[in-house]
Amino acid sequence: MGFEESILFKFLNGEDPGEIPVIATGTGLAARIAGRSAASLRDNGAALAEVMSMFQKEAKLDWTIVYTDALAIPETLGVEVELSPISGAIGKPMKIPDDPVLSPKPLRSSPATRATLEAVEILSKKKTTCPIAVTFEGPLTTSINTFDANDLIMAIYRRPLVVKSIISQMTDILCSFAEEIRRAGASVFYIPDPFSSMDTLSPKHYKEFAGPYVSNLISHIHDLGAKAILHICGQTDQIWDYMAETGADTLSLDQIMSLQKAREHFGPEVRLAGNVDPIRTLWEGSVEEVRDETMSCIEDAGPRSLIIMPGCAVPTQTDIKNLRAMSETAKGYSYS
Ligand SMILES: [Zn+2]
Numbered sequence: 001m002g003f004e005e006s007i008l009f010k011f012l013n014g015e016d017p018g019e020i021p022v023i024a025t026g027t028g029l030a031a032r033i034a035g036r037s038a039a040s041l042r043d044n045g046a047a048l049a050e051v052m053s054m055f056q057k058e059a060k061l062d063w064t065i066v067y068t069d070a071l072a073i074p075e076t077l078g079v080e081v082e083l084s085p086i087s088g089a090i091g092k093p094m095k096i097p098d099d100p101v102l103s104p105k106p107l108r109s110s111p112a113t114r115a116t117l118e119a120v121e122i123l124s125k126k127k128t129t130c131p132i133a134v135t136f137e138g139p140l141t142t143s144i145n146t147f148d149a150n151d152l153i154m155a156i157y158r159r160p161l162v163v164k165s166i167i168s169q170m171t172d173i174l175c176s177f178a179e180e181i182r183r184a185g186a187s188v189f190y191i192p193d194p195f196s197s198m199d200t201l202s203p204k205h206y207k208e209f210a211g212p213y214v215s216n217l218i219s220h221i222h223d224l225g226a227k228a229i230l231h232i233c234g235q236t237d238q239i240w241d242y243m244a245e246t247g248a249d250t251l252s253l254d255q256i257m258s259l260q261k262a263r264e265h266f267g268p269e270v271r272l273a274g275n276v277d278p279i280r281t282l283w284e285g286s287v288e289e290v291r292d293e294t295m296s297c298i299e300d301a302g303p304r305s306l307i308i309m310p311g312c313a314v315p316t317q318t319d320i321k322n323l324r325a326m327s328e329t330a331k332g333y334s335y336s
Pocket of ligand 1: 192194231232233234254311312313
């Protein structure tokens with residue numbers, strides 16, 4: 001069976017998959033259940049593939065998600081990365097030059113991008129029933145992870161053209177990464193763009209510094225024959241229409257947003273993903289609470305045009321039993 005026949009890909013393609021797809025991200029948790037640290041995966045494609053494959057099986061997910069950390073691309077641009085077994089990868093952001101020219105190292109010569117590509121190649125050789133997905137952050141967030149966050153946010157006001165040049169070049173770099181990932185065998189891209197949330201950026205600035213670049217990236221992903229899910233953390237209701245304009249095949253919302261309001265806003269056709277609370281419910285809650293909240297998400301958004309997933313990445317210390325309970329509840333729901 002090819003990835004086109006998988007539940008998730010059918011859903012993202014606008015077909016009826018016959019059941020509610022379930023996905024989740026959480027490299028720290030995936031590594032922990034395999035007895036490793038997330039930091040140990042970023043230069044080891046074989047271990048990354050094994051850990052992510054185990055995570056898919058243990059949590060009963062409809063994708064095998066490959067992700068090291070948010071510094072994979074910034075590192076190719078010169079950000080120095082330190083590894084800590086507890087906090088994972090920590091980067092030293094660079095100063096914004098006056099006339100920035102971003103020239104990344106080849107993706108195969110930087111540890112985390114190489115491990116990502118190798119893991120996808122290894123996974124694509126297996127006879128797997130679920131698609132391989134890869135995560136990388138959106139152009140604005142990747143730019144903020146490359147350059148100092150405060151500097152870049154300030155530069156939006158003081159040097160907007162420089163910022164636009166950076167984000168535009170970053171979009172091209174992410175398009176090249178997407179091409180290599182697609183060639184290696186992945187068919188779904190999960191794009192979190194936390195810094196484009198209304199918590200950090202005004203809707204006006206979203207429209208100027210985030211949305212159009214994400215849209216270009218997603219259009220390129222579509223040209224490659226792949227699908228894209230856009231996730232923005234925190235408050236997003238005033239940018240929902242801009243999120244939809246990016247052309248993303250599904251919009252993934254944070255747990256603080258109401259799926260019911262989102263469904264009312266978007267109508268029945270727009271595909272949504274969310275939003276079981278990864279902290280209060282999946283990490284701190286009981287199996288019973290996980291089941292209840294998963295059912296609430298299904299009732300709020302309606303069972304069709306919905307992917308059940310946590311509202312953001314799942315904390316490392318989460319009991320895998322809880323994540324499995326989320327999957328089983330969604331899979332046990334019959335809408336046919
Ligand atoms: Zn998030």
